[in-house]
Amino acid sequence: MSYADIPRPIRSGIVILDPERGTPQRVIVLQFNPDTLERSLQPQSAGGDSEGQGGGDKNEALRLKGPAQESWKFTAELDSTDQLEVASPNGIHPQLAALEMLVHPTTAQIRENSRLSKKGAIEISPIEKPLTLFTWGSKRVMPVRLTELSVNESAFDVNLNPMRAALSIGMKVLSVSDLPAGHRGAELYMAHLAQKERLAGIAPGIGIGALGLGGAGGLGGGTTFTASGTSRG
Template sequence: MTTYADIPKPIRSGIVIVDPERGTPQRIIVLQFNPDTLERSVSPQAAGGEGGGGGGDSGGDRNEALRLKGPAQETWKFTAEIDATDQLDVAAPDGIHPQLAVLEMLVQPTTAQLRAASKLSKKGTIEISPIEMPLTLFTWGSKRVMPVRLTELSVNESAFDVNLNPIRASLSIGMKILTVSDLPAGHRGAELYLAHLAQKEQLARRARAGSLAQLGLGGGI
């Protein structure tokens, strides 16, 4: 007889905030529910330009047609759900405000960083460097661990408690995978991207190869 204890718990997807210098996790955000679907877009960085529809005027160097400038640009989109009513055993005096706030702070500088920048401005500093955020990793199982930058965070709050604290929300999250083209050489994020790409290369080698005969090209090409 199968019991609930025999059923393996699914691995959760989530976000890990990492100190880029030490490589130590600063915060781990586990998504309450794994998204039902993922939308991924992979765009190659062609060296010769995208080209036109045909003919000789393609807008790019023909000698560069098969060359790549770097790794492909990849974006992910998914919808995440947060529901306090699904965790009645967990006290939630603020509703899901904390869970929403921790995600929103991924794209917000802290008040301390803003005050520090303001002080530099008042001192007459001519050039103030943009505020550097911690390294953000998105994890989708052990085979997908990659550095990302959030590009979209849209929140639809659909239920509230008596104090108007949100208790249920749907979040549309978009992110860009950061590659060695986006990060400086030696950066921990760049090394993590290379590890992610190496994992993908290993998986590609496991795919079963087809044959020309299956394509109706038994005589060769």
Template structure:
């Protein structure tokens, strides 16, 4: 009997205008756990207008945290040239560049500044998507990235590391309804609504009540 293929979580970067896929990063190993926090955007505040107490100002702010492992053990055992000469430097560099502007973009901004451009706009990053199965494809901003290198080869190339990622889900409040990222967020929200619809409502008796 063939075991089902285990899909991997990962990150996809796309061009926000054209939707062209720029980079796909599959996690080497799926993390054992993933934590999510949803911060409610409510209108009512303590001691404020009571008419606003049940109103929501917008989508909840969702943050995701996970810890991934990167390991070159199998590649070293197979004597793969890149692993033998560089360890996991390439994999770590790929993740680090998710939160860095390119050197070319930095130089272009510097050139504009030196030429007297009055307002140099902040550098725009690609649209980053966190993919965790078909039901969770969400636009995100990477808020923090930390790397703990745990083992090295004789040339001090890292060969095992843990990478902690903090992600903030970008909603239509951040991206707008007409953007590619905003459309992806709405698809994600509709998926959550559909999944919630499959969960049957419990009876009041389960809570020890007959009426409310």
């Protein structure tokens, strides 16, 4: 097999959508896929005991108010010295600016709010950003909001344009608990959750005999769990 025959890896990235039409307004492709991902899921317990500290309503112990709160953290790298054949008079300024604008309002939005304030508007709505999706292959496409963006620039050209940087990126996955009913982001989250359900459905089933409980045959093996232990049905 030659080098040309090796399939190119799919890139992870961020897609900025028009929330009404669902059409991509911009695609930000990560130059290198992160080596590691840190994900956390916090269950939304109905009894108010989401942190497992006890004291919640015992009748609600197994109930959920909604999907778990999910967050992602990873480190991405940008390096214009890896693309010396491509002219980069601004270094990685454009790539950094594209990511930073995910957490900034535009100047037009700021000016519009300032204009409304000067006119004496009683209520000025917070500035709304476009819908943002994070993609990690075809099985992980989810609406997100950036919660952290830290940049460590480590190389510069003669004009002090950054040439290399490591970015620490944190994201909160936006679920139906965060978005209004009918919002395109809520629909995309439901598709993301349905994908999890499909993948969970094809996970190999193992009988409880592997745990030293009951028989080894089948998933349940006819075993019943009681206060005195397990018994075979």
